[in-house]
Amino acid sequence: MRKVYLDHAATTPLLPEVREAMLPYLDELFGNPSCLHDWGDSAREAMEAAREQVAQLIGASTDEIIFTGSGTESNNFAVKGLALAQQNKGKHIIVSAIEHFSVLHSAKTLEKWGFELTEIPVDQYGTVDPDEVRKRIRKDTVLVSIMHANGEVGTIEPIAEIARITREHNIHFHTDAIASVGTISVDVKELGIDALSLAGNQFYGPKGVGALYIRKGVRIMPLLDGGVQEGGRRAGTENIPAIVGLGKAADLAKKDVASRVKHLGHLRDRLLTELPAQIDHIVVTGHPKNRLPGNASFCVEFIEGEAMLMLLNSQGVAVTSGSACTSRALKASHVLIAMGLSHELAQGSVLFTFGIDNAEGDIDYVLEVMPPIVERLRQMSPLYAKFTKTGKGGR
Amino acid sequence: MRKVYLDHAATTPLLPEVREAMLPYLDELFGNPSCLHDWGDSAREAMEAAREQVAQLIGASTDEIIFTGSGTESNNFAVKGLALAQQNKGKHIIVSAIEHFSVLHSAKTLEKWGFELTEIPVDQYGTVDPDEVRKRIRKDTVLVSIMHANGEVGTIEPIAEIARITREHNIHFHTDAIASVGTISVDVKELGIDALSLAGNQFYGPKGVGALYIRKGVRIMPLLDGGVQEGGRRAGTENIPAIVGLGKAADLAKKDVASRVKHLGHLRDRLLTELPAQIDHIVVTGHPKNRLPGNASFCVEFIEGEAMLMLLNSQGVAVTSGSACTSRALKASHVLIAMGLSHELAQGSVLFTFGIDNAEGDIDYVLEVMPPIVERLRQMSPLYAKFTKTGKGGR
Amino acid sequence: MPIYSEKVMEHFMNPRNVGEIENPDGTGEVGNPVCGDMMTFYIKVKDNRLEDVKFKTFGCGAAIAVSSMVSEMAKGKTLDEARKITPKLVADELEGLPKNKFHCSNLGAQALNKAIDNYLKKQAKRGKK
Amino acid sequence: MPIYSEKVMEHFMNPRNVGEIENPDGTGEVGNPVCGDMMTFYIKVKDNRLEDVKFKTFGCGAAIAVSSMVSEMAKGKTLDEARKITPKLVADELEGLPKNKFHCSNLGAQALNKAIDNYLKKQAKRGKK
Ligand SMILES: Cc1ncc(COP(=O)(O)O)c(C=O)c1O
Numbered sequence A, B: 001m002r003k004v005y006l007d008h009a010a011t012t013p014l015l016p017e018v019r020e021a022m023l024p025y026l027d028e029l030f031g032n033p034s035c036l037h038d039w040g041d042s043a044r045e046a047m048e049a050a051r052e053q054v055a056q057l058i059g060a061s062t063d064e065i066i067f068t069g070s071g072t073e074s075n076n077f078a079v080k081g082l083a084l085a086q087q088n089k090g091k092h093i094i095v096s097a098i099e100h101f102s103v104l105h106s107a108k109t110l111e112k113w114g115f116e117l118t119e120i121p122v123d124q125y126g127t128v129d130p131d132e133v134r135k136r137i138r139k140d141t142v143l144v145s146i147m148h149a150n151g152e153v154g155t156i157e158p159i160a161e162i163a164r165i166t167r168e169h170n171i172h173f174h175t176d177a178i179a180s181v182g183t184i185s186v187d188v189k190e191l192g193i194d195a196l197s198l199a200g201n202q203f204y205g206p207k208g209v210g211a212l213y214i215r216k217g218v219r220i221m222p223l224l225d226g227g228v229q230e231g232g233r234r235a236g237t238e239n240i241p242a243i244v245g246l247g248k249a250a251d252l253a254k255k256d257v258a259s260r261v262k263h264l265g266h267l268r269d270r271l272l273t274e275l276p277a278q279i280d281h282i283v284v285t286g287h288p289k290n291r292l293p294g295n296a297s298f299c300v301e302f303i304e305g306e307a308m309l310m311l312l313n314s315q316g317v318a319v320t321s322g323s324a325c326t327s328r329a330l331k332a333s334h335v336l337i338a339m340g341l342s343h344e345l346a347q348g349s350v351l352f353t354f355g356i357d358n359a360e361g362d363i364d365y366v367l368e369v370m371p372p373i374v375e376r377l378r379q380m381s382p383l384y385a386k387f388t389k390t391g392k393g394g395r
Numbered sequence C, D: 001m002p003i004y005s006e007k008v009m010e011h012f013m014n015p016r017n018v019g020e021i022e023n024p025d026g027t028g029e030v031g032n033p034v035c036g037d038m039m040t041f042y043i044k045v046k047d048n049r050l051e052d053v054k055f056k057t058f059g060c061g062a063a064i065a066v067s068s069m070v071s072e073m074a075k076g077k078t079l080d081e082a083r084k085i086t087p088k089l090v091a092d093e094l095e096g097l098p099k100n101k102f103h104c105s106n107l108g109a110q111a112l113n114k115a116i117d118n119y120l121k122k123q124a125k126r127g128k129k
């Protein structure tokens, strides 16, 4: 059976070059970069080279890059660390309603710690209106955190516009660019932001490593206290193999970003147009234009996402869904709900995310296996029965 | 030139079996365990098998193991998370004066957040007296955190005795066992503790992964907010290759712990006796009996540790030092100072930590190269000159 | 390690008794799409026995497998016997369900019970007439 | 990537002018072992020129390399010229020092200056006699 991985939003495979770059650091070059002997020297050298590669990818300088253990850690670090460092100035923060939980729940933790939290709504496409941010800024606002691109629906936010507003008001602005860095070009200077999160396993680098860009001069409280690694801002023995892998992935992304955008964009556009041509009562979610090149997300009416996902998996196709049943907490995607979709429609969520290894044949295969799956589940669905009998219950 | 790595306290190399176990997860088995398709299933299966291996190593059950990104993260998570979860009960915590900075600085952060902190002193061997803990327990004490073994001087603490006291008082007890797990046998039930930190790269497993044992029923606040990974207690895409490696390292450690203790203990004892036989004015630091089998730590009078370290490195020998000059913050080891050593003596710190690959020949080599290095630095030392002329300045 | 047992997967992939019964003797509908799952059971009763059981389900793999299993367990049983199909029994027959999916087995048993209630209510009405 | 430049390593591994001068014309001692480094400089002066410079140093690699470099830079210079050996010059000659080791170059220049001070004080005393 054909095996087609279309869940690159969840995690990406390692590029062979990335794996090759890592291997020596899982072997004889196992040193700890804090050490002053040869083993430490090699590790330090590798780490600083990787820092340069990551800095290059996003247009930062090396002393603005802090390595972390994951995208989630970068987001927790940024949101909590930037807010706590400024609590004498004010205790109000702003995030969007469609942030990843690592931002949203960090913000809620700050709420427990005495901060006030404003969630900015989004429109039907999942876009944040910069004016809405402007309206909600208060005298005591110290941090705005709005994601660069949403991994679930692919929508790219107008970060540069928002950053212009936060700069006018002298408020720190963090953006979660975990879903975008390495896939589309991201430049911290062009965006004009103060902090940015990225993660290795979103662009063919390893798991267990992320980075936080933090603009020179911006103060942040550590999330991980301990030794003086990373200039005292992030303690703990550095994960050198993963850091080296992240560096290599950054290097390759920088070189290949234009061709990635083109290749992924083509696959996405095919699926976005051809799947609805074959299946009735299916809705594209996310922004029609400003969206990640690899993201094709839909809601299929009258059926539920987990069942779709499992039947696709039985045909060798790996996808994900924002339905309540697929989440361990049994809640429909907060992103889809914030975009104004009904819970019923959100239940039919299915998300295809492409990677650089996917090819035309993969789209053909999806177009072949998906319609019968939808048909089969609809034949089982009491909602579809009601709709076909009464014409009611559709959108 | 012979290359002899004697800095296993800083980090250990990967065992070949560990590396082999990891490789498939850096390759085709790259899935995210939160996903419901085949790629996710393989990742989840590997992760749960590793959890079982780690649980086995320390006598815990699988639902008591939370994977983290490092030893430092485990310590931050435990200290902050256990204290914050109980702040309605009380706001006093107790740690020892020789904790690793990831515990000590976490405790200081809690102090900033309104907790009160008591540091327990240690004796000349770095041992915590359980009675000192008992004396300092207050009505509002909610957490005691004392390390199982100190990585710098090797001293093993009387954890079971202390745990008996904290249990009497119904206070949670966390122990940082990062320096001991995998090297000596550690059983959470025998120790009678509520939480325990361990890290992969201390026992031939990978960097970038740690674990926190947390006894069933003990509540903890997350350090990393976000998704519902690890039962909602530690968010972020799991670092599967590293987790698999940690599991394998745990499995090997469980099998080999007795032979490791014997082998390392023998090397340690040789150096602890033979080096002072060859070099005058050298002091063994740490406990003479209750000490980690791989740890031989000394202070050499009249000379400074970084210079020793560099000259040893020029002979191919990798060691570490607790001298002020070797620390990026230019402070002598707080452990040595807490044990009552003078700053002058602490400057002469040199730490040899053995690993399972070390052999008799490595000791012979150290005994060959070390005395001339000490002699050479002493010839350069104004303190030594003063001592030889006046007999003053020695201990 | 799939989250579902082999038995759940088998029933999900090949669900028994999917469909509607024309002129059913009783129907039971539970759940709603907001909370994720929705099941409608149709029964045909003869001599106090479930001669036929069919269902339609909107929901996850567990919901579909539970529906299939309940329909299979119920078919041929007397109404009293069918009442004794508890969520626990259904989950056991399916070789277990993930903790967060256990509510699906509640739904299945409920839907069947509702269909029986519906049948009995209709009977009572008919008796009155 | 070693933390030290090649030049620092070279001076550390082969320090010039280690030792004491018998009956020195001046000595300068700076630092103390608590803060990590301690240096003693010995000078021999002839015709207002540093005819010989020697040192003893307790300290890290940087401290030893700095001592060696300062001694080498100073040797043969007039006292006035030797006064102009600034920490910055020393660090530059050593092809840089890690940020947290820059204080070592201060110590080196200070010790030399102290030795010159000591020489001048002795001269002044002798002059008075
Ligand atoms: C936008 C965004 N933020 C944060 C994360 C969290 O990353 P991780 O789970 O790897 O820590 C993700 C993961 O997909 C993401 O897409």
Ligand SMILES: Cc1ncc(COP(=O)(O)O)c(C=O)c1O
Pocket: A235, A236, A237, B009, B010, B070, B071, B072, B073, B075, B100, B102, B147, B149, B150, B151, B176, B177, B178, B179, B199, B201
């Ligand atoms: C006792 C102890 N605790 C904590 C740590 C911190 O571990 P890491 O730097 O790997 O996070 C170490 C590291 O050597 C240790 O020895």
